[in-house]
Amino acid sequence: MSSTSAWFTGTSPLLIDGELTVGDASFETLNPATEEVVGLATDATPAQMDAAIAAARRAFDETGWSTDLGLRVRVLRQLNEALTRHSERFRDLTIAEVGAPRFLTHGAQLDAPVEDLLWYAGLAESYDWETDLGRAEPMGMASLRKVRREATGVVAAITPWNFPTQITVAKLAPALAAGNTVVLKPAPDTPWVAAALGQLLKEETDLPPGVVNIITGSDHGLGAQLVRDERVDLISFTGSTATGRQVMTDAAAGLKRVFLELGGKSAFLVLDDADLKAACSYAAFSVLPHAGQGCAITTRLLVPRDRYDEAVAITAKTMESLGAGDPDDPGTICGPVISARQRDRVESYFAIAERDGGSFATGGRRADRDRGFWIEPTLITGLTNASRAAREEIFGPVLVILPHDGDDDAVRIANDSPYGLSGAVHGSPERAHAVARRLRTGTVSVNGGVWYGADVPFGGYKQSGIGRESGRQGFEEYLETKSIAELA
Numbered sequence: 001m002s003s004t005s006a007w008f009t010g011t012s013p014l015l016i017d018g019e020l021t022v023g024d025a026s027f028e029t030l031n032p033a034t035e036e037v038v039g040l041a042t043d044a045t046p047a048q049m050d051a052a053i054a055a056a057r058r059a060f061d062e063t064g065w066s067t068d069l070g071l072r073v074r075v076l077r078q079l080n081e082a083l084t085r086h087s088e089r090f091r092d093l094t095i096a097e098v099g100a101p102r103f104l105t106h107g108a109q110l111d112a113p114v115e116d117l118l119w120y121a122g123l124a125e126s127y128d129w130e131t132d133l134g135r136a137e138p139m140g141m142a143s144l145r146k147v148r149r150e151a152t153g154v155v156a157a158i159t160p161w162n163f164p165t166q167i168t169v170a171k172l173a174p175a176l177a178a179g180n181t182v183v184l185k186p187a188p189d190t191p192w193v194a195a196a197l198g199q200l201l202k203e204e205t206d207l208p209p210g211v212v213n214i215i216t217g218s219d220h221g222l223g224a225q226l227v228r229d230e231r232v233d234l235i236s237f238t239g240s241t242a243t244g245r246q247v248m249t250d251a252a253a254g255l256k257r258v259f260l261e262l263g264g265k266s267a268f269l270v271l272d273d274a275d276l277k278a279a280c281s282y283a284a285f286s287v288l289p290h291a292g293q294g295c296a297i298t299t300r301l302l303v304p305r306d307r308y309d310e311a312v313a314i315t316a317k318t319m320e321s322l323g324a325g326d327p328d329d330p331g332t333i334c335g336p337v338i339s340a341r342q343r344d345r346v347e348s349y350f351a352i353a354e355r356d357g358g359s360f361a362t363g364g365r366r367a368d369r370d371r372g373f374w375i376e377p378t379l380i381t382g383l384t385n386a387s388r389a390a391r392e393e394i395f396g397p398v399l400v401i402l403p404h405d406g407d408d409d410a411v412r413i414a415n416d417s418p419y420g421l422s423g424a425v426h427g428s429p430e431r432a433h434a435v436a437r438r439l440r441t442g443t444v445s446v447n448g449g450v451w452y453g454a455d456v457p458f459g460g461y462k463q464s465g466i467g468r469e470s471g472r473q474g475f476e477e478y479l480e481t482k483s484i485a486e487l488a
Contacts, residue, residue: 007093007196011040014048014216015198017055018209023048027218029192032099032336033327033372041191044217049183049225052213056154056181057231059210066151066179069129073121075205076173080117082204083197087114090165090196097192098164099373100290101332108452109290113169116454116470123475124177135488142488149479151179152257153233156226158247160239161189161338162293162395168197170458170469171236172212178478183232184214185223187239189338191216227251234478235259238295240393241419241463259467259477261295261459263393264421267414268298269435270311271407271427276303279426280311282448284318284399286424288334288377291324292397293342296422296443296458300390302410305403312381312401316361319377324367324397334397336373343373346396350378353389353400358382363397385413393419407431411438420461442468 013020025043030036059065065072083090091105100109133145157171164186175182186194198214201207215222227235227250234257237247241262251258268286270279283301292299303311327335337343343366350364363378377397383390390400404410414423415438424445425432436444442460443451452458457471468474 007089007192007199008039011042012192012195012216013198014042014044014052014195015202015212015214016048016052017058017213018202018207020199020202021048027188027191029097029190030339031096031372032338035371035373038093038097039192041195041216043219044215044222046222046225049185049215049217049222050229052183052215053154053226053229053231055210055213056183059208060151060153060181063208063210065181065208065211069124069179071206071208072176072179073124075207076117076121076124076177078205079201080114080121082200083114083117085204086200087111090193093192093196094165095327097190098161099327099336099338100163101327101335102330103333104290108163108166110165112452112454113166116169117173119454120173120177120475123472127475143485144488145483145485148482148484149476150482152478152480153180154231155180155182155478156229156232156235156237157182157184158223158226158235158237158239159184159186159194161187162290162295164190164193165197167238168194170474171238174470174475175236175478176211178475180234180478181211182213183226184212185226186214186216188216188218188220224250227256228253230254232256236477237261238469244465259469260465261467261469262421262463262465263419264295264297264460264464265300265391265393265417265419266296266298266422266424266441267300267302267417267439268424269404269410269414269426269439270301270303271410271425271431271435272304272307273428273431274426276307276311277314280314281318282426283424284315284377284379285322285333287399288319288322288397291334291337291375293337293395295393295464298422298424299394299399300385300414301399301401302404302413303401305405308401308403312361312379315399315401316379319379319397319399320362322377324374324376334377337375337396338373340373342395343375346375346394346398349389349392349394349396349398353380353383353387356383356387356389358387358389358400361401385416391417407435411435415440418463421464422460
């Protein structure tokens with residue numbers, strides 16, 4: 001076990017009905033930079049998942065959690081305080097288990113979501129839970145009308161491994177602030193981050209039993225069990241588009257509400273009046289944090305055709321200068337990918353790109369290291385937007401550079417994708433904003449602007465998902481609306 005990341009003295013526990021518990025089986029969680037065992041996590045059984053769902057159902061139906069706004073706000077603030085107290089331990093754990101570069105833990109991997117808890121607490125306190133619509137006389141009946149907003153019920157929160165704390169908080173915080181109870185199923189690759197969060201909830205907050213239940217497991221069937229269970233009211237899933245389709249299918253029998261945040265193949269558009277060197281350098285940097293393992297990362301770079309070769313040279317040089325390094329080093333931008341399976345998947349796209357006529361201006365292979373799951377930062381040239389490497393989500397430090405013939409052509413290429421999660425435009429402000437408005441994506445960065453934040457709704461068009469996470473819109477994903485009228 002890594003001494004820098006030790007959190008539990010033994011197997012990490014599940015959180016079920018307010019109790020930390022282990023089971024008979026466990027599985028290893030690995031450090032992707034070294035392949036060392038970080039520790040053992042409880043490998044939950046279907047019976048334990050059933051107990052977690054039952055606990056969440058009971059806590060919603062039989063306790064005052066959904067109506068006690070003060071308690072909900074207090075718990076969110078207590079969790080913020082607990083994570084802040086233990087931030088350095090949590091930071092080390094995140095670096096060791098997730099392979100996240102240290103610099104990212106001072107942003108979206110840890111510090112930012114910890115602060116986001118306070119934003120949701122404040123939103124819950126100020127939210128208009130009941131709106132008076134006043135008096136009306138429909139069908140001649142004088143009536144006083146109002147609209148109430150209430151918790152939906154039991155939420156199934158299924159999270160991926162790439163940003164486990166950020167995505168978990170983005171689901172837990174609004175769900176709890178709205179008055180729901182939750183069963184959280186984290187990815188098998190990052191069970192300790194979720195289990196550590198469960199321990200803090202149990203030991204350092206006033207969270208009532210059953211309100212949050214955390215089930216770790218190596219079996220993806222546990223997620224399907226959770227989605228299909230008739231006691232669950234809402235599914236909040238972040239992951240691949242293929243799995244998202246299956247989640248919708250599994251939830252359809254019960255007509256459950258489904259919120260999906262899925263894949264992306266976002267485009268970075270460089271207009272012909274942009275500073276080419278600055279834009280291409282920024283695009284190269286943008287694809288490398290956390291080894292490109294982010295759904296909203298801009299992995300297609302669109303540049304003016306008459307400056308294509310120059311853009312390739314600038315981009316490749318920047319990627320080479322950044323390289324891939326030890327995630328514990330504060331100067332590292334690109335660390336390892338999460339697993340051997342993911343490394344092999346990324347490598348398979350190198351072969352696909354070559355078969356489609358592509359070549360590598362830099363990278364295109366594993367990094368030269370004895371241990372760990374490493375891919376060199378890679379720039380693929382010579383492809384069209386119809387190629388698989390330009391259309392499918394690779395989830396590695398890989399950028400495909402494509403030529404365009406002006407603003408209209410750039411917009412056409414960017415929108416010619418099954419996805420619509422994010423995008424970026426660099427150029428003179430008026431033109432860049434005009435292009436940004438034409439992109440069929442849920443978020444757009446103009447000239448380096450950062451849209452990330454708890455108050456900003458995040459989600460995608462097309463096959464990038466359904467609904468929005470974060471912001472007021474994300475909070476309202478977890479609410480039901482009830483209209484009430486009484487005779488005046």
